[in-house]
Amino acid sequence: MTRISTSGATQSALLDLMRAQQSLFQAQQELSTGKKGNDLKGVGYQAETIAASRTALSRALSFEEAAIRSGSRLDAQNVALERLSDSVGELRSAMTSKDGTFIMQEITDSFYGAINALNSQHLGSYMFSGTRDDTKPMTVSTLTELAALPVVGDAFQNSDLEPTVQIDQNTNVTVGRLASDIATDIMASFKRIAEFEAGPNGPFVDPMTDVQQAFVIGELQNIVAAQDAIISVVGMNGVMQAQVESSQQSQKDRQNFLIGMIKDIEDVDPAEAATRFQTAQNVLEVSAKTFASLTQVSLLNYLR
Structure with missing residues (x-):
């Protein structure tokens, strides 16, 4: 007598069916999400690379934001420095006049312009106060107040520390x-x-006295030197602006690279995912039919 046993075959067919169902589910997930998995387990041995890349991407985003904020401040600072330079230029022009009648009015206007430039704010913070950005850097508002000070240094109340910002792993820039x-x-x-x-030799008159003319000529040299120094600061601010702008672009390029690398590891190819899904469907269908046929096997099929 022939012994007919379907238990082993049925068990094997059931395992094939379960594997086919799992493959179809995974292929469907990949097709719908575009990802190889819902977590790092889905990328296997490349999980460590993904984790490190995400950390680097977060850092690049932070550096880019710092560069954007720094660039905005440096732009505002450039405007203030140019206003200061213009005010000193007005003072220089006033000191070349031989008419003493209106010279002090012009000098006063120049002084107010310089004070306003030095007390400029950006987003509510005083730009030239150093780390004391909640305090006006200038203690005086009139020429009379300035003249009454024991020394010119008393006109300033900024801190001794310039604010800096980190815009790259190893780069800090002075932004104030x-x-x-x-x-x-x-x-x-x-x-x-x-x-x-x-x-005793004032006020200025028209025409100026010899003493007044000598004073103006002598002081003009100091003003020219001071203006040249301020123009140099304007130039250095421009260098900082270029450096920050370059860093911002570098961080953007780094982000694009990292995003691309992460996508290459995590994302599935749409065409390949569709093919795998179709294949998984076909395998599941065959497995289901095989399992169904085995579970319907009976001795009656052989005794008929």
């Missing part, structure tokens, strides 16, 4: 200048002019 560093010389000129005007 100190009022005392850039304006001590020009404020010293304003102070000497105000003291002269209030002293």
